[in-house]
Structures are given as C-alpha cells and as structure tokens.
Amino acid sequence: GENVEQHPSTLSVQEGDSAVIKCTYSDSASNYFPWYKQELGKRPQLIIDIRSNVGEKKDQRIAVTLNKTAKHFSLHITETQPEDSAVYFCAGGGESGGGADGLTFGKGTHLIIQP
C-alpha cells in the first residue's frame, strides 16, 4: 500500500517569512495529493490539492508543487501570518478498480508562526 512521509514534524518561522513542508510517497499509482490544515480541536480542512497531471498549483499565498518522477510534493506558504499556525497534513491517494479507496496521510507538521 501507499506510504507517505512528511517533514519536518515541527516548523517555526517568523511572521512574514515563507514556510515549506515536504512529503514523499511510495505508490506510483497515486494521482491525487491534497493538503489539509487542522487547528486545535477542529476537523481537517482542505487548503489545496494537486493531481498528477499538474506540476504546480497556486491559490493566493499557498502553492503546491509535485514531482512525479521523484515521488515528492511540497506545500509553500508565503508571507506567513499568525492565523497560519496549525498542523498541516499531506496525503496521497488514487483510484483502484475505478473507485476511490481512501487517502494515506503523513504524520503532520506543526507550523508555528513567531510574531
């Protein structure tokens, strides 16, 4: 099955600086890679996702890049703000037999924005 590794486990950056979180995956059949943000005591919320036919996707201050050959993808947050402080999860998944069989998540990165 799929295995997703996420680094770092904790990331502290100064407000206004950029943050980068990296993930690798093992299953070359995976073709869907979402990123979730989870605040303390809340549910995971999708912030951006990318499919394997695309190399990069941006949404305002957030971008995700995908390297299919190397099997890794990264989340980039620019101009970080205090409200970006949260735990971020990457995930990988795909379809088997024509269905959607769930996502495999990384273990999360605790992003701390220092004022």
Place this chain on the structure above:
Amino acid sequence: DAGITQSPRHKVTETGTPVTLRCHQTENHRYMYWYRQDPGHGLRLIHYSYGVKDTDKGEVSDGYSVSRSKTEDFLLTLESATSSQTSVYFCAISEWAGGHQETQYFGPGTRLLVL
C-alpha cells in the same frame, strides 16, 4: 463545512463494551470513510464505503466493523472496545467524477475514551 455530522461527539466507555459511532451526510456522496487520529500517527483509514452495502477495509481495520444500509449513514462499530481504541474518529465523504477522486470533506469528529 459540508453537510456531515457525527454522533456522539464525545463518549466515555469501559473496556469490553460495544460502541457504535454514526456518520450522517446530507450531500448524497457515494464514498464515505472512517479515520482515526492519534498523536504521532496522523490520520489512518479504518474502513471505507463505496456505496450502500459496499464496504472495504483500510489500514487499521482490526477490531472495527462498519455498515452502510443507506446512502446518508455510515456506522462504525467497536465490537469490544479496548484502551488502544481511545482516539479521535473522523468520518469523511467524497464523490468520484470524471475519472478523478473529488475532495474529501471531514466531519467534526468523535472523541472516544475507553477506560
């Protein structure tokens, strides 16, 4: 937030007792998932469903069973709860269209404590 509710939101139970958690959706999505979230492990897939009466096992299915008799409801049962099943349980839903898995949206979660 997508129309997903979970019940109960919190539960304390004793080792050896059966427990059933309910996930209810109003989105008429085909796919439903149960994940558990534990510190240091991220989110792990327990079981998923790809239609009424159609379910399959995930990464950590031992000790759990599921049922889906209606599109809107997906039940997770711990036949005989153990302390290792103390966790936060999240339900998620998604659709699959155009050859792609669509976004997975998460419910608010259920905190289960097994004493």
